[in-house]
Amino acid sequence: MQTQIGPEKRPYGRSTLIPFTTESPITARLQGLLPLLGTGGGRISASVYDTAQVLRACPPSSGVTPGLEWLKRQQQADGGWGSPAAPLYRRISTIAALLALHQYADIIDATESIEAGLEHLHFQRELWANTVPDSLPVGAELIYPYLIDEAARLKLAIPRQGNTALLSQGRKKLQYIAHIKPDAGSPPMHSWEAWGTDPEPAYLDGAGSIGHSPAATAVWLARLPRNETTNPLRQQAEAYLSRASRVTGFNIPGVVPGIWPIDRFELAFSLYPLLIADLLGHPVLQDALEPQLDTLGFALTEQGIGLSDHFYQDGDDTAAALAILHTAGYLVDPAVLDRFRGDGIYYAFGGEIQKSISLTARAVHALRLFGLADQTAVRLLLDSQGENGRWHDDKWHISWLYNTLHLILALAAEPRGATAVMHAQDDLIQSQHSNGGWGVTGETTPSETAYGVLSLYTLHKENLLTEAGRRAFKRGQAYLETAVNQPDLDRTALWIEKELYVPHRIEKMFELSALLTHIN
Known part of the structure; x- marks a missing residue:
């Protein structure tokens, strides 16, 4: 139901896209993965x-x-x-x-x-x-x-x-x-x-x-x-x-995921890191990317978008879809987010008891791309930061690194957000593992390292990255280059459902996107 306003793209932020050729193995992997997003109802770990x-x-x-x-x-x-x-x-x-x-x-x-x-x-x-x-x-x-x-x-x-x-x-x-x-x-x-x-x-x-x-x-x-x-x-x-039982990678009758299908969730959350990494306008990706953007645009309704077309619309997928489509040059209305707002925060669904910091941050980020601001939500995000610079206890993900990325996206361009994101940057640098990666469970994970790299990249675009942050960025990318081929069944479950799970394609898109970022 969405209308594309032209072939030109609206780049996010102030960073210049770095040209890549089809010979780039990371770009080639993105080209191969993009058409798979949302197919088969989505790929997800067993529960x-x-x-x-x-x-x-x-x-x-x-x-x-x-x-x-x-x-x-x-x-x-x-x-x-x-x-x-x-x-x-x-x-x-x-x-x-x-x-x-x-x-x-x-x-x-x-x-x-x-x-x-x-x-x-x-x-x-x-x-x-x-x-x-x-x-x-x-x-x-x-x-x-x-x-x-x-x-x-x-x-x-x-x-x-x-x-x-x-x-x-x-x-x-x-x-x-x-x-x-x-x-x-x-x-x-x-x-x-x-x-x-x-x-x-x-x-x-x-x-x-x-x-x-x-x-x-x-x-x-x-x-x-x-x-x-x-x-x-x-x-x-x-x-x-x-x-x-056929989407978990085990192919054992009765071995099933905790939630499925997730095709719209997988599509929206997989394209979101392309937005963060300024890759929505990447010329080499367009043949694979544009059909998926059209699919996302048609799936977004006046009530928003859900994890599939057969489930209620939610604020998280809706905010991601709005941010992606607007940045890619589609005509979409940010007012749809209003139905997910209450008491200064944004909810996935009505009747929720626990709040989600990452969802509220994603909504603030999406609104900022439209030139809008929700100052009440911004204040809540600022007040939710811990003394160590982290944002803890999210409803949908156990890693503070996931939260940090979304909070930096929401606050880095806010006049009141500079102190908070600089504090977060210091913590990112101090918490980086000796191998260059990040992880909250005692082990380094590719997905959390991607969140760290993309956080530092976002700070770079806002001229807030310190010299120590630059070194951390390069070390993080170096680790990702060695870890990006981790088998799906070996991944650490960090996303919250009835138990922890792994959305395989989403995590891979974050990792590949982080590898294609560049700082001057």
């Missing part, structure tokens, strides 16, 4: 939680043994599931995995795995005892009590930890859901397995899923009566689960 739920509620017709063996292989040395470096995001996955292994104890020998998992939960229980951070896993206030109840029903002795704040938040969310009566493709549907009871046919969305969630879809299928009326619905949902 322990959703896989466990699918195996329990709607086991694949070929059998559950391969999926159960995969679950066992994901268990960590300390008995839990999920990364030990990010303990907050392990409890839900661990309980779900234990429930699946317990349910199929007569099929697979998992006694030692279950004992180790229970011991892990016992030692980890204090993590969720009191607080509810902004970076809590998606739907945790509903899913955690649901899993505890499931364990009690199956007589599995899960160590209980009464988190009154979390339980209170869950009760508020249930009241909200009862009030709004959610429909297909709405955010509450993504956690339907934790609150739903009646498998209404109307809940099935255009992707054949319940809330783009394999877990919710599997539980809905388990509760759906078997008769001639429901058979077509059952076939759609089962086909969805089958397709979802």
